[in-house]
Amino acid sequence: MSTHPPRGNLSAARIAARVLEALARGERIHTAVVVEASDQALVGRRRWWSSRRLNGGTLGSRSLDEAVAGKLRSLFPPHQSTAALSRRFAFGEGRWARIYLELHGPPAKLVIVGAGHIAIPLARIGAMLGLRVEVLDDRPEFAAAERFPDAHAVRVIDFCDPFAATRPGPADHVVLVTRGHSFDYECLVRLLRMSSPPGYIGMIGSRRRVRATHEQLRREGFSTDDLLRVRAPVGLDLGGQTPAEIAVAVAAEIILFHSGGTGKPLVEKERVVERFFGEG
Amino acid sequence: MDEKDLMARLAAIDGPTVLATIVAAKGSTPRKTGARMLIGPERVIAGTVGGGCGEGEVIAAAQELLEGGKPRVVRVDLTDDFTSWSPAVCGGIMDIFIERADPGVVRDAAAPMGGRADG
Numbered sequence: 001m002s003t004h005p006p007r008g009n010l011s012a013a014r015i016a017a018r019v020l021e022a023l024a025r026g027e028r029i030h031t032a033v034v035v036e037a038s039d040q041a042l043v044g045r046r047r048w049w050s051s052r053r054l055n056g057g058t059l060g061s062r063s064l065d066e067a068v069a070g071k072l073r074s075l076f077p078p079h080q081s082t083a084a085l086s087r088r089f090a091f092g093e094g095r096w097a098r099i100y101l102e103l104h105g106p107p108a109k110l111v112i113v114g115a116g117h118i119a120i121p122l123a124r125i126g127a128m129l130g131l132r133v134e135v136l137d138d139r140p141e142f143a144a145a146e147r148f149p150d151a152h153a154v155r156v157i158d159f160c161d162p163f164a165a166t167r168p169g170p171a172d173h174v175v176l177v178t179r180g181h182s183f184d185y186e187c188l189v190r191l192l193r194m195s196s197p198p199g200y201i202g203m204i205g206s207r208r209r210v211r212a213t214h215e216q217l218r219r220e221g222f223s224t225d226d227l228l229r230v231r232a233p234v235g236l237d238l239g240g241q242t243p244a245e246i247a248v249a250v251a252a253e254i255i256l257f258h259s260g261g262t263g264k265p266l267v268e269k270e271r272v273v274e275r276f277f278g279e280g
Numbered sequence: 281m282d283e284k285d286l287m288a289r290l291a292a293i294d295g296p297t298v299l300a301t302i303v304a305a306k307g308s309t310p311r312k313t314g315a316r317m318l319i320g321p322e323r324v325i326a327g328t329v330g331g332g333c334g335e336g337e338v339i340a341a342a343q344e345l346l347e348g349g350k351p352r353v354v355r356v357d358l359t360d361d362f363t364s365w366s367p368a369v370c371g372g373i374m375d376i377f378i379e380r381a382d383p384g385v386v387r388d389a390a391a392p393m394g395g396r397a398d399g
Contacts, residue, residue, distance in 0.1 A: 012299045012381035016290035023284075035303050035353050035377040044351040044379050082283075084314030086303045086375070098353075100303040100377060102314060 010046040010057040018048055018056070019104045027051045028081070028105035030072050034059050035086065037097040051105075059099065064091045068099055078170035079199030080258070081105035107132045108171045110254070111198070113162060113187055114178035115142035115154070118204065121247035122175065123148045129251060131173065134166055138183075159186045173200040173254055175234060181205065181213050188217060192226050200257050202234030202250060236263055286316055289326050290381060296321055298342035299381035300354075302329055307372030309358065310334075318381065321346055329376055334358055341378050351379035 015031050022029035028051040034042045042060035049055045049069060059065050067089045076083055086100040110126035112119045115137035126133040127150035134153045137143035143156045155165055168174050174191060176184045184203050191197050203210065210232040217227060235249035236256065256263050290299065298319040305313050310330030317327040317335075319342040329335055334356035341354045356374045 011383040012379060013290055013293050013297075013383050016287045020284075020287055020291055033377070033379075035351075035375075040350065082314075084303075084312075086313075100301065 076103045081108040081171045111174045117243040118177045121244040125251040168198040172198040176203040203232040304375040309372035
């Protein structure tokens with residue numbers, strides 16, 4: 001039938017199968033489809049690129065394929081695991097195409113180091129946010145699966161090499177809520193030396209405790225830029241005190257990290273009353 | 281139905297089916313960019329792009345496509361009828377791409393990056 005995608009083109013169904021295969025193997029995959037174009041024949045054309053450096057399909061023009069491939073890294077930062085957007089691409093001699101792109105990847109991890117009282121609500125909220133939660137502690141009585149029913153993994157670790165089994169990557173989040181700053185320090189040294197460290201690294205603590213950890217890192221030769229990669233003290237300033245309130249503040253910062261919001265109350269941002277109902 | 285279930289459903293379709301995808305959403309819309317819906321000749325198969333009037337427009341456009349129309353972007357404007365009783369009143373604009381989703385003639389030899397089979 002003439003309404004089928006152009007001959008040789010990848011259908012949406014075929015691409016969906018590719019995405020599922022990639023996810024099952026733990027890979028990231030980008031997909032692209034032409035939704036509008038100067039040349040109507042390109043509409044519906046698709047291409048995909050996987051993190052295993054495989055690709056297939058075509059958007060109908062080699063230069064368009066290359067233009068889109070060249071933009072994937074900047075359109076989808078490594079900390080993202082799923083995203084969707086559309087962009088217009090020009091590809092020579094007045095030709096243009098509007099491309100809809102998706103990124104599919106394994107769910108990002110939330111690695112909680114320190115299985116104490118804050119870890120319990122944080123693991124729960126993390127799971128609700130769709131993160132793959134892993135809880136680490138060196139004390140087996142704390143790193144116990146029954147304490148963290150929502151966690152994907154609960155691991156007893158050695159602080160000499162805390163991330164040996166977990167291996168967090170750029171799309172992942174690590175939150176340090178250990179019982180002492182020497183443990184935080186051990187974790188930070190490991191994290192900051194990773195060749196592709198987690199995008200979000202947070203550490204709980206008072207100003208004093210954070211400062212002590214940072215001083216130790218500076219002595220070890222880490223730069224100020226390295227220190228700035230650590231969100232410490234972790235979380236938004238919500239004024240909460242209880243473990244659950246602190247967990248909400250940390251989760252809120254993780255959401256903010258991805259969404260690029262302001263973190264302010266919406267009432268202050270939108271100011272509907274002042275704008276539309278204020279005195280003249 | 282979550283995103284992965286819908287993807288599995290899409291991968292497994294075998295009859296005439298239209299895929300509707302929100303490719304851009306501005307303002308306050310019921311669903312965001314990336315939301316999907318599968319529409320068959322008789323009914324909606326799975327998913328939603330937000331319900332209400334907007335979705336009605338998409339379903340109508342999908343029927344046209346099944347009868348021989350071309351893939352295209354349908355713009356759904358939810359900003360105008362502010363006093364409507366419709367649940368679609370959210371105050372945003374969505375661009376929804378509709379296309380035939382069923383596999384046609386397929387050639388998909390996975391090639392290493394750099395190497396390629398042009399079409």
